[in-house]
Amino acid sequence: MEHSxxxxxxxxxxxxxxxxxxxxxxxxxxMKPRFIRQADGCxxxxxDGNTYVDYVGSWGxxxxxxxxxxxxxAVLEAVSGGLSFGAPCPAEVDVAKLMCQMVPELQMxxxxxxxxxxVMSALRxxxxxxxxxxxxxxxxxxxxxVDSMLVKAGSGVMTAGIPSSSGVSxxxxxxxxxxxxxxxxxxxxxxxxxxxxxxxxxxEPVAANMGVVPPQPGFLHGLRALxxxxxxxxxxxxxxxxxxxxRGGAQEYYGVRADxxxxxxxxGAGMPVGAxxxxxxxxxxxxxxxxxxxxxxLSGNPVAMAAGYAQLSILQEQPELYxxxxxxxxxxxxxxxxxxxxxxxxxxxxSLVCPFFTKSExxxxxxxxxxxxxxxxxxxxxxxxxxxxLAPAQFEAMFVSTAHTEEIVGETVEAxxxxxx
Ligand code: KE4
Numbered sequence: 312m313e314h315s316x317x318x319x320x321x322x323x324x325x326x327x328x329x330x331x332x333x334x335x336x337x338x339x340x341x342m343k344p345r346f347i348r349q350a351d352g353c354x355x356x357x358x359d360g361n362t363y364v365d366y367v368g369s370w371g372x373x374x375x376x377x378x379x380x381x382x383x384x385a386v387l388e389a390v391s392g393g394l395s396f397g398a399p400c401p402a403e404v405d406v407a408k409l410m411c412q413m414v415p416e417l418q419m420x421x422x423x424x425x426x427x428x429x430v431m432s433a434l435r436x437x438x439x440x441x442x443x444x445x446x447x448x449x450x451x452x453x454x455x456x457v458d459s460m461l462v463k464a465g466s467g468v469m470t471a472g473i474p475s476s477s478g479v480s481x482x483x484x485x486x487x488x489x490x491x492x493x494x495x496x497x498x499x500x501x502x503x504x505x506x507x508x509x510x511x512x513x514x515e516p517v518a519a520n521m522g523v524v525p526p527q528p529g530f531l532h533g534l535r536a537l538x539x540x541x542x543x544x545x546x547x548x549x550x551x552x553x554x555x556x557x558r559g560g561a562q563e564y565y566g567v568r569a570d571x572x573x574x575x576x577x578x579g580a581g582m583p584v585g586a587x588x589x590x591x592x593x594x595x596x597x598x599x600x601x602x603x604x605x606x607x608x609l610s611g612n613p614v615a616m617a618a619g620y621a622q623l624s625i626l627q628e629q630p631e632l633y634x635x636x637x638x639x640x641x642x643x644x645x646x647x648x649x650x651x652x653x654x655x656x657x658x659x660x661x662s663l664v665c666p667f668f669t670k671s672e673x674x675x676x677x678x679x680x681x682x683x684x685x686x687x688x689x690x691x692x693x694x695x696x697x698x699x700x701l702a703p704a705q706f707e708a709m710f711v712s713t714a715h716t717e718e719i720v721g722e723t724v725e726a727x728x729x730x731x732x
Contacts, residue, residue, distance in 0.1 A: 314358035315346040334467040339704040340688040342695075350377030352714040355700060363700035364719055366664075368710040370702075371551050371576035374636070374662075375622055376714020382580050382621040389617035395609055403611030406620050410578065410588065413558040413627050416568050420588030421597055422611040426550035426575030427455025429585035430513070432597075432605045433571045434459065437511035437544045439603045440593055445505050447512040447543075449492040451676030451706075453520035454513060454548050454573075458483045463676065465520030470704040492518050492675040493526065495533040502541050511544040511571070512537070516561030519551045519708040521679040523658045523665035531567040538570070544593075550575035550585070551708070554626055556661045557633055564661070580622035582615035632713050636662040639711045639720050646724030652731060654686065662711040666690070666727075679706060693730035699723055 322329035328336045330344065337344040345357035353376050355365045368374070375382065389402065403422055411417045423429050434457065438444055446459065453466035461468060461476040462484050468476065475484070488505065491497040492514075502509060512534055518524035538545040547569035549560045554577040556564040562572070571593060575585040588594060598604045609615075626632060644659035647666055651657055656667045667673050668683040668690070687705040694701050701709060711720070 312343075312345070312357075312359050312361070316343055318346050318358065319343050332467070334470060334702070334704055334707065337703045339470045339684065340691045342692060342703070344703070345700075352376045352378070353712055353716075353719060361698070363695070363698050364715070364723060365700045366709040366711065366723075367700060367702055368712050369576075369581055370707075371555065371710050372579060372581045373710070373714075374555055374577050374712055375580075375625060376712045377581075379580075379622070379625075379714075381625060382618055385617040385621035386582075386614055389614045392613065394614055395612050397608065400611065400613045400616070402613045402616035402620060406578070406616045406623065409620060409623050409627060410574070410586065413554065413623065414562065414572070414588075415559060416562050417572065417588045418591040419594035420574075420586045421594065421605065422616070423585040423587070423605070423607050424583045424609055425455065425585045426548075426573060427457055427585070428607065429550065429573035429575060429587040430454040430460060430548060431457045433546050433573050433587040434511070434513070435605065436587070436593065436597060436603050437546060437571060439596055441510045441542065441544060443508050443510035443543070444486045445488055445508045445510060446486060447488045447490050447498060447501050447509055449490050449514055449518070449676075451492055451521035451524070451679060452513075452515045452518055452548070454515075455550070459487050460513075462487045463489055465518065465676070465706055467704070469521055469676075469679075469706045491677075492524060493530050494675065495530065495537070498534065498537055502537060502543075507542075509541060509543045511546050513546040513548055515551065516547050516549065516565060516567070517552050517556070517660045517663060519663050521676055521706045522667050522673060522682070523660060523663045523708045524673055524675065524679065525658065525660045526565065527674065531561075531565050535567050544570040546571045546573065548573045551663070553577060554623065555663070558626060558630060577626075578619045578623065579615050580618040582612070582618040583609070584612075584615045584619050633661075636711060636713055639715050639717070640664055642717060642720045643709070643711060643723060646721070647727050650724065650728040650731065654683070655731070664709040664711065665707070668705065682706075690727075690730050694726055697726040697729065699726050
């Protein structure tokens, strides 16, 4: 581990915390990060030659596993034609069209370069479309580092224990209203207290940034009804759930229609891609056909589009992969539940799994905060020692891929049992 350690010291000279995204620094588990040299299938290898079964999967994009031959080939072919044109290219139309085929509710999308950019743009469009300013979000949900969303956000913000980031102007967050996940009454109260002012409700249809917190029955349908009743838009942030829960994402999985959806991760297959989309009526308000300005030098980049198209095409052509993915998720979660002591509550939706180190069900941010993050850190360290690479933070998800096998998941459960001894 000396190579990673040495490089981490050097990295800290040039990169804040030695990383380009906070959660990677292993701060929450009190360890030093492994620098990864390569990845293949469900495994990653660090600079010191240690190989791990990977349940981070680059935080979601690697649904087919790392270095998938079809995705790799598509990228190599695209690269030979040039990296970026700053002009329309066929690949971006291919991806947009395929996304709209896979998600029936989607009529039009705009490509951007990250989930954060997708959220930022969707919020702007929602405000323009409704002429309203206020946004309802949920404690513990993470929507990227958009200023107005860094209020009681999940993921790295929650891990760092900073309820919201410094440097965010109060003028920006004054229009952000906070509700409690899985609590429709808290949403109703905000609507009642801000009549005619709420542009949109933005929600992770499965909250996967405070660990994995499923929507309670009726919660998402209830949000749909409240938005309809108050003339507000419903935004599903599907940066994690999009094309993971089903080809049609959470809208298909739960049978609830959102007005706008944000995407990231899987649609880039590991390359920097985000997108937002919805009805043609809404999306045609975006420049250049409408007054909502949004732009990006590398948006729709031909190489990134080639990667995303290759991965999405496999998911579109082989829907049976979802049954396999979800069965692996079930095996992992049920296996862990069987061995987990009373102090661990395992929660799962599809191929998203999270062992919470707390004894009761986690339905919202306050429940999640009861987790014993020190116990999680000890579990993380023991799993890493056994060659299993997990999210270095309690408030994240385990991501299963189609490159994991029944056997590998079984071995992971055995490693979990040993880690809890
Ligand atoms: P990016 O800007 O990181 O591409 O996407 C932001 C984002 C938006 N919405 C949801 C639901 C997300 O989960 C994310 C990003 N997810 C985290 C993992 N919890 C990214 C990992 C990181 O921050 O390093």
